[in-house]
Amino acid sequence: MNRLTNKHIILGVSGSISAYKAPDIVRRLQDLGAQVKVILTEAGAKFITELCLQSISKNKVHHNLWDENAELGMGHIELAKWADAILIAPASANTIANIALGKANDLLSSVILANDAPLLIAPAMNLKMYQSHTLQDNLSTLISHHTIIIRPESGKQACGDIGIGRLAEPSSIAKQVAKQFISTKLTGKKVLITLGATIEAIDPVRFISNHSSGKMGMALVNACIESGASVTCIYGNITTTLNAKSNNISIVSAQQMYTKVMDNIAGQNIFIACAAVSDFSVKNASNQKIKKDGGDLTLELVPNKDILADVCKLKEKPICMGFAAETQNMLKNAQKKLKNKGCDVIILNKVSSADSGFNVDENEVIFLSQNLNKKIGKNSKQKVAKKILEIFIKECL
Numbered sequence: 001m002n003r004l005t006n007k008h009i010i011l012g013v014s015g016s017i018s019a020y021k022a023p024d025i026v027r028r029l030q031d032l033g034a035q036v037k038v039i040l041t042e043a044g045a046k047f048i049t050e051l052c053l054q055s056i057s058k059n060k061v062h063h064n065l066w067d068e069n070a071e072l073g074m075g076h077i078e079l080a081k082w083a084d085a086i087l088i089a090p091a092s093a094n095t096i097a098n099i100a101l102g103k104a105n106d107l108l109s110s111v112i113l114a115n116d117a118p119l120l121i122a123p124a125m126n127l128k129m130y131q132s133h134t135l136q137d138n139l140s141t142l143i144s145h146h147t148i149i150i151r152p153e154s155g156k157q158a159c160g161d162i163g164i165g166r167l168a169e170p171s172s173i174a175k176q177v178a179k180q181f182i183s184t185k186l187t188g189k190k191v192l193i194t195l196g197a198t199i200e201a202i203d204p205v206r207f208i209s210n211h212s213s214g215k216m217g218m219a220l221v222n223a224c225i226e227s228g229a230s231v232t233c234i235y236g237n238i239t240t241t242l243n244a245k246s247n248n249i250s251i252v253s254a255q256q257m258y259t260k261v262m263d264n265i266a267g268q269n270i271f272i273a274c275a276a277v278s279d280f281s282v283k284n285a286s287n288q289k290i291k292k293d294g295g296d297l298t299l300e301l302v303p304n305k306d307i308l309a310d311v312c313k314l315k316e317k318p319i320c321m322g323f324a325a326e327t328q329n330m331l332k333n334a335q336k337k338l339k340n341k342g343c344d345v346i347i348l349n350k351v352s353s354a355d356s357g358f359n360v361d362e363n364e365v366i367f368l369s370q371n372l373n374k375k376i377g378k379n380s381k382q383k384v385a386k387k388i389l390e391i392f393i394k395e396c397l
């Protein structure tokens with residue numbers, strides 16, 4: 001897997017002669033696995049064509065703050081939500097000033113204001129402009145806002161002057177972007193995650209299960225691995241792709257999940273119970289296909305053991321995060337689960353709406369612990385997972 005695989009990068013191209021290098025930057029980011037969308041400023045479009053950037057990025061180039069085709073006409077919010085990082089290369093003195101001032105007078109500056117992903121800027125301009133107090137003050141402001149500055153290089157400039165101000169090399173710019181995704185916050189930590197739906201056999205043909213796809217759990221697996229953790233993933237029925245970097249253990253029933261969790265729990269620092277575990281299994285499931293005989297069929301169900309609650313009771317208990325899939329009295333039910341199961345965190349997941357929760361790509365949740373009740377707004381499951389982990393690391397480690 002490349003360092004930018006599955007990462008969404010917005011490349012802002014502003015008004016500088018070095019905008020001609022933007023297609024090369026797009027390519028370098030793609031070579032590292034990223035998907036790239038370009039925002040071209042009005043001044044940037046004087047130096048490079050939209051068509052060229054569209055062909056290379058294989059995505060529509062954005063330039064209009066008032067895009068009628070974007071959902072609800074709020075393209076800047078859609079783009080900000082999509083981005084895992086925003087890179088401005090080349091960043092002109094004017095664009096840098098706009099961002100430092102927090103202006104929202106074009107699409108690029110508006111996306112940046114609405115964004116909470118890492119922001120990187122690669123200035124490119126004449127050396128006198130670059131060395132000016134105003135520009136340097138603006139860069140200092142941006143650094144204090146955690147913006148990463150990719151310093152320009154020295155050399156012969158387009159205007160004939162010699163000195164600092166040339167855009168950094170595209171390959172080095174792409175590498176700096178990739179560096180933002182190397183986190184060491186969970187280095188040395190072992191994480192066990194359950195995910196997906198368990199399946200309880202009725203007979204060799206039929207079963208009882210649920211709508212879980214495993215996507216939320218897998219997003220957490222990916223986020224933990226990106227943060228440096230060593231992950232064991234115990235998964236049931238899923239419709240998503242496994243991460244080759246985790247130790248993946250397949251199970252079918254709730255009982256099998258219970259056994260595999262208990263076999264692997266020793267030495268784990270963190271347990272994340274994201275699986276939708278069947279609360280009941282069929283007593284005396286039939287070995288042969290059950291035939292209809294015109295009458296009713298009664299199945300006797302017996303309760304399954306609660307994996308999360310039992311892990312929380314262990315003497316050497318890892319830090320435990322559970323999920324609460326709820327359709328009504330959500331906060332009350334989730335708080336009850338936090339207390340009754342004895343876990344450290346519950347992620348409250350509303351599963352009754354069609355566009356969030358089970359079997360879709362987006363989610364919105366509430367992070368609950370004894371001291372915290374924090375809403376994580378609707379976004380892709382990958383982003384929600386990252387946010388959950390960020391809060392978890394801050395609150396629980």
Ligand code: CTP
Nearest residue numbers: 273274275277304305306307308322323324325
């Ligand atoms: N869970 C578990 N083992 C079970 C049932 C649930 O580990 N046998 C875990 C889930 O993985 C989740 C949490 O407990 O992290 C809550 O699951 P949920 O289905 O929301 O609630 P239940 O405990 O099953 O209670 P109810 O179905 O009554 O809401």
